[in-house]
Every structure is written in C-alpha cells, then in structure tokens.
Amino acid sequence: MLKRGSKARFILITLLLLSPGLLTFFLLFFYPMMVTLTRSLRPEGEQIGWTLEHYVTFLAEPRAREVILLTFVLSIGAVLCSVLLSIPLGLALRQKLRAHRFYRLTMITPRVVPGLIGALGLLLLFGSRGWVNLFLIRFVPFVNEPISINYTIPGLILFYTWLYFPFIALTTLAALEGLDPAIEEAADVAGANRWQVLRHVVIPLITPAILAGSVLTFMAAFGAFSIPLIAGGNHRPLSVEIYRQIDFTPARWSAASARAMIMAVLQVIFLTIYMRVLRRPIT
Amino acid sequence: MTLARKYLNAILRSRKLLIQTLLLCFALMIFTPFLMIVLRSVGRGWFGRLWLPPELTLDWYRWAVEVTNIVEITKNTLVIALLAVLMSTVIAIPTGWALGRRNIPGRELLMSILLLPRMIPPIAFALGVAQIFYRTDLINTHIGVALAHVSICAPFAILILSATFEALDERLLEASGVCGANPIRTFIHVVFPLILPGVLASMIFTFTTSYNEFTLTLMTYGKDTVTLPVRTYLAIGEGYWEVTSAMSILLIIPSIIVLFMIQRQVAPEKLVGGFKGV
Numbered sequence: 001m002l003k004r005g006s007k008a009r010f011i012l013i014t015l016l017l018l019s020p021g022l023l024t025f026f027l028l029f030f031y032p033m034m035v036t037l038t039r040s041l042r043p044e045g046e047q048i049g050w051t052l053e054h055y056v057t058f059l060a061e062p063r064a065r066e067v068i069l070l071t072f073v074l075s076i077g078a079v080l081c082s083v084l085l086s087i088p089l090g091l092a093l094r095q096k097l098r099a100h101r102f103y104r105l106t107m108i109t110p111r112v113v114p115g116l117i118g119a120l121g122l123l124l125l126f127g128s129r130g131w132v133n134l135f136l137i138r139f140v141p142f143v144n145e146p147i148s149i150n151y152t153i154p155g156l157i158l159f160y161t162w163l164y165f166p167f168i169a170l171t172t173l174a175a176l177e178g179l180d181p182a183i184e185e186a187a188d189v190a191g192a193n194r195w196q197v198l199r200h201v202v203i204p205l206i207t208p209a210i211l212a213g214s215v216l217t218f219m220a221a222f223g224a225f226s227i228p229l230i231a232g233g234n235h236r237p238l239s240v241e242i243y244r245q246i247d248f249t250p251a252r253w254s255a256a257s258a259r260a261m262i263m264a265v266l267q268v269i270f271l272t273i274y275m276r277v278l279r280r281p282i283t
Numbered sequence: 284m285t286l287a288r289k290y291l292n293a294i295l296r297s298r299k300l301l302i303q304t305l306l307l308c309f310a311l312m313i314f315t316p317f318l319m320i321v322l323r324s325v326g327r328g329w330f331g332r333l334w335l336p337p338e339l340t341l342d343w344y345r346w347a348v349e350v351t352n353i354v355e356i357t358k359n360t361l362v363i364a365l366l367a368v369l370m371s372t373v374i375a376i377p378t379g380w381a382l383g384r385r386n387i388p389g390r391e392l393l394m395s396i397l398l399l400p401r402m403i404p405p406i407a408f409a410l411g412v413a414q415i416f417y418r419t420d421l422i423n424t425h426i427g428v429a430l431a432h433v434s435i436c437a438p439f440a441i442l443i444l445s446a447t448f449e450a451l452d453e454r455l456l457e458a459s460g461v462c463g464a465n466p467i468r469t470f471i472h473v474v475f476p477l478i479l480p481g482v483l484a485s486m487i488f489t490f491t492t493s494y495n496e497f498t499l500t501l502m503t504y505g506k507d508t509v510t511l512p513v514r515t516y517l518a519i520g521e522g523y524w525e526v527t528s529a530m531s532i533l534l535i536i537p538s539i540i541v542l543f544m545i546q547r548q549v550a551p552e553k554l555v556g557g558f559k560g561v
Contacts (some may be wrong), residue, residue, distance in 0.1 A: 014385050021378030021397055021441050028434035029400040032411025039414060089309060092302045099306075106310050113317075113538060114495045116515045117531045121316025124323055124524070131315065134332055162312070223404030226497045226512070230519050239406045239498075246410075253414065260407040267404060 033264075040257035045250070054258035068266065071237040073153065074228075075221035078160035079214045082168045085161065086210070087203070090172040107173075111166045115226045122159050123231055126150050151233030159227050164220045168213035175209030176202070211278050215271070222267050238263040324528035343529035350526065351514060353533050359425065360494060360510040361537070366429035367493035368486050371436040375485060379444030384451070394445070398438045405435060405498040413502040423505020431499040436489040443488060447481025494538055511538075 043051050058064050093103055110118055126132050128146035136143045149155040179202065187197045225239040232240055238259060245256035323329070324343050326336020347353070378397075382390060400408065412431050413422070421427030451474065459469040497512040504513050511534045518527040 014381050014387065017377040017381035017385075018387075018393075019377075020374040021382075021437065024374050024433060024437045025397055025400070028412070028430065028437075029403075029408055032408040032415060032434075033403070035411035035414050036407060039410070088305065092306050095299075095302060097299065097303060097306070103306050103310065106313050109313050112491055112495075113535060114497070114512045114515065116497060116512050116519070117320070117535055118316060120515070120519060120527065120531055121318075121320045124319040124528070125316050129330070129332070130319065131334070134334060137332070162316075219402060223406065223498075225404075225406055226516070230516065239404060242406050242410070243501075253410070257410055260404075260410050264403045264407040267402070271402060 036257045036260055039254055040261050042254055044252060044254045054255050055262070058255070058258055058262070067236060067238055067241050068262075070153070070235060071222060071239075071263075071266075072270075074156055074160055074237055075218050075224075077153075077157035078164055078221040079168075079217050081157060081161040082165035082217050083210055083214060085165050086169040086172045086213070087206075089169055090176045090206075091198075091202075093173055094176045107169050108166050110163050115163055116230065118163055119159060119227050119231050122162060123150055126155060126158075150231060151235070153235060156228065156232060156235060159231055160221050160224060163227060164217045164224075167216035167220065168210060171209040171213030171216075172206055175206040179205060208278075215274060215278075218274070219267070219271070222270075223263075238266075320528045320531055323525055324532050326525070343525045344533070346523075346526050347529040347533060351518070351530055353530075356509055356511060356514050356534065357537055359508055362425050363429045363432065363500075363508070363510060364490050364493040366426060367432040367436050368489045370429065370433045371440040371489045372482070372486055374433070374437050375440035375444045376482075379441050380448050382441065383445035383448030394442070397441055400435050400438050406502075408434065409499050409502040412499065416503050422503055423508050425508055428500055428503050428508050428510070429493070431503045432493040432496050435496070435499070436492050439492070440485040440489050443485040444478075444481060447478050447485075450481075451477055491538075 040054055041050050041052070043049050043053070089107070093100065093107075124130055126149040128148065128150075132149065133146040136147060137145075149158070183205070184197055184201060187201045192200065223239060224237070225243070228235065228237050228240045229243065236244065242256050242259045242263065245252040245259065322336060325339050325341065327338040327340040327342070329336035381387065382394060387393060409431070412434065416422045416427050416431070421430065455473055455477070456469060459473045460466075464472065495512060497516065500508075500510050500513050501516070504510065509517075515527070515531055515534060518530050521527070
C-alpha cells in the first residue's frame with residue numbers, strides 16, 4: 001500500500017518536472033501550428049467557414065512546382081557542397097597543424113554571426129564589382145566581363161553552403177578525430193596506399209557522421225529564410241513565397257498559412273524518408 | 284613532361300605546406316565577406332574595377348548613428364536575448380532533469396516530440412505565433428519577442444541539459460551522502476559544480492540563437508522592439524550599401540565581444556549544437 005503511494009508520488013513529481021517543457025511545446029509550437037492550420041482552411045480574412053481553396057489555387061499554379069523544386073534543389077545542393085567541403089577540411093584539421101584553434105573557430109564563425117550580415121558580405125564579395133569578379137577578370141583567361149553570381153541559383157547554393165556547412169564539418173571532424181589510428185595503420189600495413197585508405201577505410205567509417213550532419217544542414221537550408229529573402233532576387237523558395245503573401249497590405253494570411261502547411265508537410269515527409277535511408281546499414 | 288612530374292612530386296612531398304594553403308584558402312573564404320563589409324563601410328567613391336576604395340571616410344558611420352538608434356537597438360536585442368535565455372533555462376532545468384535522471388517510458392519519443400520545433404521550418408509556426416500575439420497584444424513587446432524565441436531555444440536547452448544531467452554519476456551523490464552531507468550541501472558542493480558547464484553551454488547556445496534569430500523576430504517585432512537582424516534587413520532594403528555596411532559593423536560588435544568572452548568558457552563547437560546525439 002505504502003509502495004503504491006510512493007510510486008504515484010514519483011509519477012506525479014516526474015510529470016511536474018516535465019510540465020514546463022511540455023507546456024512550452026504546446027503553447028509555443030503546437031497551438032501556433034494549429035492556428036496556422038485553421039487559418040489555412042478559412043476563407044481569407046474571415047473567422048468562420050471551411051475551404052480548401054488556398055491549397056488548390058497554390059498547387060494549381062504552374063509556379064508552385066517551380067517553387068517547391070527550387071527549395072529542394074537549393075537545400076540538396078547546399079548539402080552536397082557542404083559534404084565536399086567538409087571532408088578535406090576535416091582531414092586537414094585532424095592533423096592539428098599550426099593555428100589549429102584559430103581554424104576551428106573559423107569553422108563555426110558563419111553559424112555565430114547573424115546570417116544576414118554574412119549574406120551582406122557575400123553579396124558584396126561576389127557582386128559585379130566584388131573581389132571575386134575582379135580576380136576572375138584579372139587572372140583567368142577568357143573572362144572579360146563580370147560573371148553574375150549574386151541572384152542566381154548556383155550563387156544561392158554557394159551562399160547556403162557558406163552559412164550551413166558547419167553542421168556537417170563539425171560532425172565530420174568529430175568522427176575523424178574519434179577514429180582509431182590503428183585501423184588506418186592496419187590498412188597501411190596491408191599495403192593500401194593513401195588514397196585507398198581514404199576511399200575504403202576512412203570514408204566508410206565517417207559516413208554515418210556525415211549523414212547525421214547533413215540532416216541538420218538540410219533542415220536549416222530547407223527552412224532558410226533570411227538568405228533567399230535578401231540574396232534570392234527572382235528565385236523565391238517556399239519560405240520567401242510565404243512571407244511575400246503577408247508582406248504587403250492586404251496581408252493574405254490564409255494563403256500564407258496554406259503554403260506554410262505545405263512546406264512543413266514536405267519537410268517532415270522528406271526527413272522521414274531520409275531517416276529511413278539512414279537507418280539502413282550502408283554497405 | 285618529366286619536369287611537370289618533378290614539380291608535381293615536389294608539391295605532393297610538401298604535404299604540410301599544401302594543407303596549410305588549403306586551410307588558409309578556407310579561412311579567406313570565411314573572412315573576406317566581413318572584410319568587404321569593413322572596406323565598404325569606410326570607403327568613398329569606390330566604383331569601377333578598383334580593388335580598394337580610393338578614399339577613406341567615416342561619414343557612413345556618422346550617417347548610420349544618425350539614422351539608426353544603435354544604442355536602442357542593441358539594448359532591445361540584448362534584453363530580448365537575456366529574457367529568452369532566462370525563460371529557456373527555467374523551463375529546461377526541470378524538464379531536462381526529468382528526462383535525464385528518471386526512467387520515463389517512451390523517453391526517446393518524448394524527446395523527439397520536444398525537438399519537433401527544430402524540425403519544422405520556423406516560418407510555418409511563426410505565422411501562427413504572430414496571429415496569436417496579435418490577438419493577445421504581445422506583438423511589439425520585449426517579452427513577446429523573447430517568448431517567440433523560446434519556442435526554438437527551449438528544445439535545445441532541454442536537449443543539452445538532459446545530456447548533462449544524465450552524465451551525473453549517481454555514486455558521487457551517494458558518496459557525498461555517506462560522508463554526511465545533507466541534500467543541500469550535496470547540491471552546492473557536488474551537483475552544482477558538475478552541472479555548471481552544461482548549464483553555461485545551454486545558456487550560451489540559447490543566447491546566440493536568440494541574438495541571431497530573424498524569422499520569428501520579423502513576424503513579431505514592432506517599432507519598439509527592432510532587433511539587430513531586423514534592422515540589418517530593413518537597411519538592406521533601403522539600398523544604401525555603404526550605410527548598411529557601417530551599420531552592420533556597429534551592430535556586430537556586441538556579438539563579437541560576447542563570443543570572445545564565452546569562447547574561453549566553453550568549447551566553441553557547443554555553439555552549433557555539435558554535441559553527441561544530434
């Protein structure tokens with residue numbers, strides 16, 4: 001009898017301890033999501049009635065497919081570029097050469113300064129009068145005119161990569177530093193050259209870490225808002241498309257909410273598939 | 284042909300140099316954008332194909348200070364960030380304790396539910412938050428903007444703190460009890476020093492998240508709660524790039540000072556959430 005009483009008390013205390021987190025979740029996430037969902041099903045500017053009109057009109061537009069495709073292209077492009085950058089970077093940083101700590105700090109800088117300021121700097125650097133174009137005109141043959149990088153899709157992928165690669169770089173570096181040196185030595189002793197060791201031993205061993213980091217980069221890039229807002233030009237991924245609906249008066253909250261729901265559902269679906277693929281052992 | 288091979292071999296042999304060059308290029312890639320902003324903010328008449336501005340001036344800074352109330356904006360940003368840190372920590376300590384120290388059925392599931400706000404694009408629930416805040420008059424208040432930030436700060440604080448509390452060794456607490464310390468003494472002399480780094484890490488993480496948060500602020504700010512990122516956005520929209528650059532430099536200074544102060548306390552990797560389990 002006494003035992004049951006103390007057990008009930010234990011459960012009660014656990015629930016009490018959990019309640020602030022759960023309350024935050026429901027009040028600041030679940031409830032707003034429900035408000036967004038309800039708003040997206042209401043006729044514009046009204047509090048009653050139900051309609052699917054906003055979903056139908058958006059999805060029927062030919063632009064809708066373009067917008068969704070663009071969002072995916074940008075985020076997957078950013079993930080791929082980040083992986084390509086992170087592996088050599090991790091391998092280089094693993095050696096703990098001079099100024100190791102400085103480079104480690106450099107690696108997280110893009111995540112620490114406000115993203116908008118980073119984007120502003122990138123716009124200045126890659127602009128038609130920026131250093132990159134000056135460099136190309138001066139030193140690369142057959143380039144006489146400034147190349148437009150800002151406001152193009154490759155440019156956007158570059159900006160995304162600059163901003164979101166630290167997630168992958170950090171997990172990759174952590175995995176590389178956690179590798180047992182004996183494994184690589186064994187491969188070396190077995191007669192593998194440096195490239196073979198990298199290709200057949202190191203890369204497979206750090207793949208899980210790279211994939212784990214890529215989930216974070218993907219999520220950040222998919223939901224990216226500030227960068228495409230100021231550096232996107234005519235290329236508008238979903239987040240900017242949503243903001244455009246409420247940016248001017250009269251604000252179209254219902255249309256924006258419908259797009260937001262589509263975006264959230266797409267991301268959840270994609271992440272679920274991604275996680276499924278991740279769980280499968282990589283051979 | 285042989286000469287080319289000779290050079291190639293020489294380059295390959297000096298691998299250390301090669302790696303150093305690679306790292307230097309990487310650092311250039313990260314830092315030149317900021318250098319460009321600095322140069323733009325002090326240059327005058329920088330047109331055409333010039334590498335450096337022909338004339339230096341501090342006029343843009345004077346403009347920036349005149350046009351924008353830098354002090355007010357910095358104060359807003361810091362107040363909101365501190366409120367967000369405070370609220371997230373108060374929320375995360377009990378919840379993290381329960382998740383880390385108690386046997387809860389379905390703990391993993393609960394954790395992923397609590398982390399859901401980080402999975403959904405913030406703009407999706409920012410729309411809902413804005414509508415709720417308009418109804419409850421929380422728009423354009425410091426506490427309102429901070430509350431909006433808590434929605435994404437708290438999940439990560441919970442994650443970091445539950446990992447910290449889970450790592451606490453039960454035997455240490457028992458040993459302290461055996462040695463005759465009462466629970467309060469145990470907490471002050473054993474538990475507190477052990478969890479302090481984790482709590483600090485979580486606070487720093489929440490601080491930077493809130494300091495840099497743009498989406499949720501843009502949806503809930505008003506003329507009295509303009510923060511650093513929002514002001515930069517507005518300035519970019521106004522189109523005077525020189526003034527915008529000067530403004531960004533002024534606005535970024537506090538964040539650099541804060542970073543410099545904290546990077547000695549905590550491993551900087553923690554700032555990105557590069558801890559295990561994520």
